[in-house]
Amino acid sequence: MTSNETMIGRADVDDIDAILAIANTDVDAVVHAVRAGSDAIFTWDYERTRPALSKLYEKAKTSQWNANDLPWDTEVDQIAVVQANRLQNDAIYSQHNVKGSPVESWGEDEWIRFAIESQNWTLSQFMHGEQGALICTAQIVETVPWIDAKYYAATQVMDEARHVEVFARYLDEKMSGHYPINAHLKMLLDDIIADNRWDMTYLGMQIMVEGLALASFGFMHQMTTEPLLKQLLRYVMSDEARHVAFGVISLQEFYAQLNATEIRERQEFAFEAAVRMRDRFLQQEVWERMGIDVRDMVQVQLKAPDRPIFQGMLFSKIVPNCKKLGLLDAGDGWLRERFTDLGVIEYEDWADTSAEYSSLDEVARDRAQLA
Numbered sequence: 493m494t495s496n497e498t499m500i501g502r503a504d505v506d507d508i509d510a511i512l513a514i515a516n517t518d519v520d521a522v523v524h525a526v527r528a529g530s531d532a533i534f535t536w537d538y539e540r541t542r543p544a545l546s547k548l549y550e551k552a553k554t555s556q557w558n559a560n561d562l563p564w565d566t567e568v569d570q571i572a573v574v575q576a577n578r579l580q581n582d583a584i585y586s587q588h589n590v591k592g593s594p595v596e597s598w599g600e601d602e603w604i605r606f607a608i609e610s611q612n613w614t615l616s617q618f619m620h621g622e623q624g625a626l627i628c629t630a631q632i633v634e635t636v637p638w639i640d641a642k643y644y645a646a647t648q649v650m651d652e653a654r655h656v657e658v659f660a661r662y663l664d665e666k667m668s669g670h671y672p673i674n675a676h677l678k679m680l681l682d683d684i685i686a687d688n689r690w691d692m693t694y695l696g697m698q699i700m701v702e703g704l705a706l707a708s709f710g711f712m713h714q715m716t717t718e719p720l721l722k723q724l725l726r727y728v729m730s731d732e733a734r735h736v737a738f739g740v741i742s743l744q745e746f747y748a749q750l751n752a753t754e755i756r757e758r759q760e761f762a763f764e765a766a767v768r769m770r771d772r773f774l775q776q777e778v779w780e781r782m783g784i785d786v787r788d789m790v791q792v793q794l795k796a797p798d799r800p801i802f803q804g805m806l807f808s809k810i811v812p813n814c815k816k817l818g819l820l821d822a823g824d825g826w827l828r829e830r831f832t833d834l835g836v837i838e839y840e841d842w843a844d845t846s847a848e849y850s851s852l853d854e855v856a857r858d859r860a861q862l863a
């Protein structure tokens with residue numbers, strides 16, 4: 493039995509010292525090298541035997557869009573945007589929750605500045621995460637042994653390049669600052685890339701990171717009043733839904749022939765990824781930049797009574813997809829217990845993405861309307 497220490501480097505998931513000990517040390521470096529663990533695989537079997545992947549590939553070819561076609565001339569007033577967008581911050585950092593913390597005496601100006609930094613940080617993490625997806629999917633093209641999956645993954649590489657492009661451009665032209673990659677996100681991406689089992693790239697990226705991204709983009713898309721960001725997110729989500737479906741469809745077939753020990757390793761990897769992503773949302777770099785004690789503010793967030801609602805929502809795609817893959821209840825229901833502890837199990841019966849990806853394709857809907 494693998495202990496919490498071995499999986500996530502600490503016994504208690506909420507151990508603040510251990511969370512803060514994970515810090516980004518090379519923030520000024522321009523490149524970061526990770527040794528990929530897997531072999532590049534040729535297949536000589538060109539037979540198209542996986543109709544679900546074929547269908548996804550056809551859909552991807554007709555739902556491509558050009559980043560240049562977004563309304564980039566939209567004027568963005570970031571203060572107005574964050575003011576309209578404060579629901580989540582107001583709930584987590586209510587007067588009651590911040591009592592006795594370093595931000596207790598903050599007035600409107602400080603909270604606005606925080607909200608702006610927080611938006612710069614969030615979009616920066618989206619951009620870095622998208623680059624992680626670009627690299628992981630290029631890796632899947634090399635490592636997956638099925639021709640239909642190589643074809644599909646190649647379309648996803650193009651999608652991810654476009655996603656990095658749109659977030660980078662939005663940050664440069666419309667926001668007021670950048671952040672380096674969050675240390676927890678970086679650790680997770682490095683782990684995914686370094687793993688030598690091809691299916692772990694899918695689990696880490698398509699199921700966990702992209703599942704969280706899909707929910708998170710959906711949440712921001714609903715909240716934001718800024719029309720350019722709204723459309724950008726809506727188009728990125730159309731692609732992301734396909735990407736998550738790619739993960740579910742591929743892993744369903746592969747997991748069917750794994751033994752109990754191998755499935756347990758996948759459950760543990762899913763748990764590790766969930767914890768890293770939870771930790772990244774504590775946004776420690778923002779507090780650092782604001783000159784506020786990070787430890788105090790991580791504590792405020794971990795204790796905020798409303799935090800589980802927002803945190804849970806981010807897992808609303810991951811949990812049903814893990815259930816569909818049989819990971820929740822395999823063995824002794826180990827992952828179900830972990831997701832229950834993290835407060836996210838209530839989403840288990842929401843739609844899984846292999847069933848709903850077509851309904852999220854706004855690009856196809858827009859094209860049909862124009863035709």
Ligand SMILES: [Fe+2]
Pocket residue numbers: 622625651652655732
């Ligand atoms: Fe993406």
Ligand SMILES: [Fe+2]
Pocket residue numbers: 625652702731732735
């Ligand atoms: Fe993606």
